[in-house]
Amino acid sequence: xxxxxxxxxxxxxxxxxxxxxxxxxxxxxxxxxxxxxxxxxxxxxxxxxxxxxxxxxxxxxxxxxxxxxxxxxxxxxxxxxxxxxxxxxxxxxxxxxxxxxxxxxxxxxxxxxxxxxxxxxxxxxxxxxxxxxxxxxxxxxxxxxxxxxxxxxxxxxxxxxxxxxxxxxxxxxxxxxxxxxxxxxxxxxxxxxxxxxxxxxxxxxxxxxxxxxxxxxxxxxxxxxxxxxxxxxxxxxxxxxxxxxxxxxxxxxxxxxxxxxxxxxxxxx
Numbered sequence: 253x254x255x256x257x258x259x260x261x262x263x264x265x266x267x268x269x270x271x272x273x274x275x276x277x278x279x280x281x282x283x284x285x286x287x288x289x290x291x292x293x294x295x296x297x298x299x300x301x302x303x304x305x306x307x308x309x310x311x312x313x314x315x316x317x318x319x320x321x322x323x324x325x326x327x328x329x330x331x332x333x334x335x336x337x338x339x340x341x342x343x344x345x346x347x348x349x350x351x352x353x354x355x356x357x358x359x360x361x362x363x364x365x366x367x368x369x370x371x372x373x374x375x376x377x378x379x380x381x382x383x384x385x386x387x388x389x390x391x392x393x394x395x396x397x398x399x400x401x402x403x404x405x406x407x408x409x410x411x412x413x414x415x416x417x418x419x420x421x422x423x424x425x426x427x428x429x430x431x432x433x434x435x436x437x438x439x440x441x442x443x444x445x446x447x448x449x450x451x452x453x454x455x456x457x458x459x460x461x462x463x464x465x466x467x468x469x470x471x472x473x474x475x476x477x478x479x480x481x482x483x484x485x486x487x488x489x490x491x492x493x494x495x496x497x498x499x500x501x502x503x504x505x506x507x508x509x510x511x512x513x514x515x516x517x518x519x520x521x
Contacts, residue, residue: 337361337518342383345518348481352442356432356521358481359444359472364516366470366486367427367450372401373415386475386482393483410454410461421456422508424463429519439476441484446470447492455508463507467493 337345337357345361348354362384370376377397381390403413410418417423427450436443448470453463469492473485502510 337520340518342379344380344383345520346383346480350476350481352434352437353521355437355442355474355481356434356444357519358474359446359470360429360432360519360521362472362474362483362486363429363446363448363470364427364519367425367448369415369423369425371397372406372409372411372423372425374398374401376415377401384483386477386484389482389484393485409452410459417454418458421454421459422511424451424453424455424507424511426451426511426516432521435471441473441475442481443471443473446472451511455504455511457504459504462504467491 337347339345339347344365345357348358348361365371365380365384368380370380378394381394381397385393401415406413406415409423410421411423412418415423427448430447430449432444432446434442434444446469448468450466450468451463452466453459454461455463468488468490471487471489472483474481475484476482
């Protein structure tokens with residue numbers, strides 16, 4: 253028999269333990285939606301503040317914090333400076349500007365020359381000195397280098413007294429500047445440190461002195477002659493050397509080919 257709508261409705265309340273887990277008593281809170289709303293409001297406030305402050309001048313007398321002042325800009329370690337010198341003599345860059353950067357460029361180029369294979373041959377060594385050294389210092393530097401490249405020293409490298417390698421072998425001596433810095437400067441004199449890596453040895457299947465690498469710092473002292481920076485003295489110390497990489501050494505044939513195929517550079521700071 254149909255039940256009339258006028259009849260009172262009966263609602264049965266189950267014990268708490270027997271109520272359905274699907275039964276709801278009202279609208280459930282949504283914490284995720286609330287959190288997203290708060291984050292959106294905060295983001296809008298940040299954007300509004302940044303737009304409002306854009307273009308405002310810094311307060312008078314403001315300065316960077318100590319941490320900011322101690323941290324160099326990224327550009328401080330990047331290659332910078334003037335164009336390379338446009339002239340060369342005996343394959344060595346000359347005519348460097350009468351500036352601090354010009355002095356650093358000269359020191360880097362002279363480091364390459366002083367670490368070249370030509371320095372091991374007496375005649376070529378004198379040509380290098382005549383190109384890079386100040387005229388008042390050439391005699392003293394020549395005597396010092398002649399003693400350093402003595403017959404006994406050359407023999408330890410597998411070279412004869414004229415600095416020539418045995419037949420079938422290629423003598424390798426090459427310097428690559430990694431960076432420069434000025435340690436003292438004046439209008440007519442300067443001292444520049446050149447951080448270098450170098451290759452030295454005999455390349456060939458029968459070599460008893462394979463080509464190895466080294467890291468060292470060359471201190472180059474120069475004076476301004478009116479047309480260029482010229483070498484007056486130099487000193488070398490070991491390092492700083494990085495950890496060697498996990499890399500397989502090239503064969504003697506590969507090293508010989510690389511030295512013959514890849515030319516060197518003139519440098520500019």
